[in-house]
Amino acid sequence: MQLDAEPMIDLLAEKIGKLSSGTAIVGIHTGGAWVAERLHQLLGASHPFGTLAVTLHRDDFASIGLHPQKKSTEINFAVEGCHILLIDDVIHTGRSLRAALNEIFDFGRPASVKLACLVDRGGRELPYHADFVAMTMDLNADQELALTKDAATSKLRFDVKPRKV
Amino acid sequence: MLTANPQLNADKTLKHLLTTEGLPKKLIEQILETADQFVSVGDRDVKKVPLLRGKSVFNLFFENSTRTRTTFEIAAKRLSADVINLNINASSASKGESLLDTIDNLAAMNADMFVVRHAESGAAHLIAQHVKPGIAVINAGDGRHAHPTQGLLDMYTIRHYKKSFHNLSVAIVGDILHSRVARSGIHALTTLGCPDVRVIGPKTLIPTAVERMGVTVHHDMQRGLEGCDVVIMLRLQNERMSGSLLPSAHEYFKSYGLTADKLSRAKPDAIVMHPGPMNRGVEIESGIADGTQSVILPQVTFGIAVRMAVMAMVTGN
Numbered sequence: 001m002q003l004d005a006e007p008m009i010d011l012l013a014e015k016i017g018k019l020s021s022g023t024a025i026v027g028i029h030t031g032g033a034w035v036a037e038r039l040h041q042l043l044g045a046s047h048p049f050g051t052l053a054v055t056l057h058r059d060d061f062a063s064i065g066l067h068p069q070k071k072s073t074e075i076n077f078a079v080e081g082c083h084i085l086l087i088d089d090v091i092h093t094g095r096s097l098r099a100a101l102n103e104i105f106d107f108g109r110p111a112s113v114k115l116a117c118l119v120d121r122g123g124r125e126l127p128y129h130a131d132f133v134a135m136t137m138d139l140n141a142d143q144e145l146a147l148t149k150d151a152a153t154s155k156l157r158f159d160v161k162p163r164k165v
Numbered sequence: 166m167l168t169a170n171p172q173l174n175a176d177k178t179l180k181h182l183l184t185t186e187g188l189p190k191k192l193i194e195q196i197l198e199t200a201d202q203f204v205s206v207g208d209r210d211v212k213k214v215p216l217l218r219g220k221s222v223f224n225l226f227f228e229n230s231t232r233t234r235t236t237f238e239i240a241a242k243r244l245s246a247d248v249i250n251l252n253i254n255a256s257s258a259s260k261g262e263s264l265l266d267t268i269d270n271l272a273a274m275n276a277d278m279f280v281v282r283h284a285e286s287g288a289a290h291l292i293a294q295h296v297k298p299g300i301a302v303i304n305a306g307d308g309r310h311a312h313p314t315q316g317l318l319d320m321y322t323i324r325h326y327k328k329s330f331h332n333l334s335v336a337i338v339g340d341i342l343h344s345r346v347a348r349s350g351i352h353a354l355t356t357l358g359c360p361d362v363r364v365i366g367p368k369t370l371i372p373t374a375v376e377r378m379g380v381t382v383h384h385d386m387q388r389g390l391e392g393c394d395v396v397i398m399l400r401l402q403n404e405r406m407s408g409s410l411l412p413s414a415h416e417y418f419k420s421y422g423l424t425a426d427k428l429s430r431a432k433p434d435a436i437v438m439h440p441g442p443m444n445r446g447v448e449i450e451s452g453i454a455d456g457t458q459s460v461i462l463p464q465v466t467f468g469i470a471v472r473m474a475v476m477a478m479v480t481g482n
Contacts, residue, residue, distance in 0.1 A: 056215075057214060057215060062481075065478075066477045066481040102215075105211070106206075106210065106213070107211075
């Protein structure tokens, strides 16, 4: 099954509304970073922008090991005292958010962090919630919701697939 | 009896790091790419990631080394491991305990990783074959045999400045005979596809049949450096001076010390590397060591990231 993510991005931008000046937009690799790039254009390119790679803070390192990836964290603004709008494509267990917050705090102490996600699919294992969500969806634990970027058009869409174990 | 490659798990992931010899190209590239992620950790406010939290890393230095031990210690601490430094010279070995007894005792303290520096070639292999599954061994230099993390950090440095190994000419200069750094570098360079590796030094300090490793030999440094992209200088150990291998430090510098004049034979954008510690005025002119082509200090910084990568990979696997 496929879902067009494009209208969700517009809806999410609408829900977020106007950002206070100086708010930084930070996306979590990979899907969250794509969404963050788009929101950055929609909400104002003057806001600082960054991306987070959370592999170094994952809590499942002991069981799955270190997967080499070329994406790395890029935070080129002062995190100390900054308001951050954190973006991910999907909020599920909350574990990558915990890793992302740890990664952010390695750079300094932000004034606040708010979270925006395209989809809340439930299934939380940690007490996190999104401040802005475009869509909620009920999925079984054995299903995976993966954001993909079309190589030709750069349009984003979700694929619902059986989860790799 | 050695199995096919004691450093690898059945699924070809890294289990121990003992030597760059026979390390698959893909794995070397994976180590270098993983190190990329760790370079930036050193620039942060909080220079720490939690990958090795709760793990005990034992630095076993049977031979003195300040820099290597320190960079391994920093690497382990930046990965949040608990680090125990043992200077074995001054400890049990002098009371007569055997190497493997020392290892067994530390394993009984629930060690997760041993970083081993030993004057005897093969010490790290011996330990790797002895320890129970789940304990990783990293060779931090064994005799004249191998110093794989130095070889890999040299590859990281070359790749950082030169982007690719194809079309590169790399010269390694000095005491090739006694150098585990040279051996580890040569194996890594040839595996990564570097087409032109030259070794330069006096006849007494070049091993016989070194050409079998895929290198060319030069005794005239000026000619050897012609058109090079990378110059790796090796440390001339003081103890070599006293024997019959070399006439004097002064004579050595005249023939094989890196000077501005000799370096001008290499390409104008050639980089100069040295594993440290340097003997200024013996193998390298002071002005060159501090000059614009020198990448000797970045090597130290990259060394921490490469050691973090290796430690994270052997633990994760």
